[in-house]
Amino acid sequence: MILHARGTGAWRMPHRGPVARSAPVLEHVQSAGYDLNMFSSVSAPVTKSERTRSSIRDIALRSFRERGYDLTTIRLIAQEAGVSVGTTNYHFASKNDLVQELYLEVQRAHRDAAEPLLGQTDDLVERLGIVFRTGLDQLEPYHRFAPEFLSAAVSPRSSLNPLSGESAPSRDIVVGLFREAVSGAANRLPAEFERDMPSALVLAHLLLALFWVYDGSPERERTRRLLDRGLRLLKLSLPLIRVRVLRKPLRELLDLVAEVRA
Numbered sequence: 001m002i003l004h005a006r007g008t009g010a011w012r013m014p015h016r017g018p019v020a021r022s023a024p025v026l027e028h029v030q031s032a033g034y035d036l037n038m039f040s041s042v043s044a045p046v047t048k049s050e051r052t053r054s055s056i057r058d059i060a061l062r063s064f065r066e067r068g069y070d071l072t073t074i075r076l077i078a079q080e081a082g083v084s085v086g087t088t089n090y091h092f093a094s095k096n097d098l099v100q101e102l103y104l105e106v107q108r109a110h111r112d113a114a115e116p117l118l119g120q121t122d123d124l125v126e127r128l129g130i131v132f133r134t135g136l137d138q139l140e141p142y143h144r145f146a147p148e149f150l151s152a153a154v155s156p157r158s159s160l161n162p163l164s165g166e167s168a169p170s171r172d173i174v175v176g177l178f179r180e181a182v183s184g185a186a187n188r189l190p191a192e193f194e195r196d197m198p199s200a201l202v203l204a205h206l207l208l209a210l211f212w213v214y215d216g217s218p219e220r221e222r223t224r225r226l227l228d229r230g231l232r233l234l235k236l237s238l239p240l241i242r243v244r245v246l247r248k249p250l251r252e253l254l255d256l257v258a259e260v261r262a
Contacts, residue, residue, distance in 0.1 A: 053091040056081050060098040061105055068145030069099070069152055096159050096166075099149070103162075103170035110138045114177050124185035125235045128201065131177045132227055135205060136212060136220065143220070146213040162206055174202050193241055193250070204230075 059080045063072040074095055078088040092098050113134040118127055142149070153160035162171060178198035182189065189197065212223045241250055 049091075052081070052083060052087065056083070056088055056091055057098065057101050060092075060095075061102055064099070064102050064145070065141055069095075069148035072098075096152070099152070099160055100166055100170070103167060104173075106138045106142075107170040107173040110135050111173055111177055113137060115180070118177075118181060118184060122184065122186040124182065124187050124189075124238065125231055127181035127185055128178070128234070129227070129231050131174075131181050131201075132205060132208065132231075133224075135174065135177075136208070136223065136227075139209060139212060140220070143212070150210075150213050171202065174205060175199060178202060178205075187238075189238075189241060 056077060060072065060077050063077060063080070072095065074088050074092075075085055077098070078085045081088065092101075114131050117130045117134065121127060121130075139146070149160070152158060153162065155161065158164065159166040161167065175198050178201040182194055182197055182201075188194065208223065208227060211226060212220055215223045217223075
């Protein structure tokens, strides 16, 4: 499923100016066909059906945090919501549909944590580090149950697979964050790399999250060290993109990543 005050470290960036949501991200969200209001946390359910759906969703998300994937069942959720199993299935056809709601919840929190920090620096590698680190932060409350979620998601046929079509709404939030990090940097990349690198960075984010699942070190220190080393290597290698003779192999690498995502 990365640092702010939630409690996995004291990493901060110096303030360098006002925060503003970048136009490319808004355009990306709009072009993907999403209603911008769906990301607002202030709109309250109006009808009885909406209130029931919201209650079921909230109870499920709390249960995933407290009990994990395996012990959270549709029957338990229905019981705690005071509705029938049939009513629960009317709103959410399966437990995996509720996990997709969890994915969205985590990535919306990821966006809320990352965007203010992105407004404080225009250095590309620092901006990428913000997206990675705030993403890890949002996963931390679920670490003890992470193997259960991984087991449910690992099959290519699983709707919980982070590369599945069902996972696209939450995945698109991460793509949008990396796109914002890249496009808002002062040290801009060549256009073709600026366009395609965010998708490659999402795969790096997923691989880092996989390492995080297996990381038993205090506060996932090993994961954060791995990230820091990766960012240092990226800072050293980024200038190579501007060397014309090296662009072709780097372009082929991005194309290879695109094939993996497909």
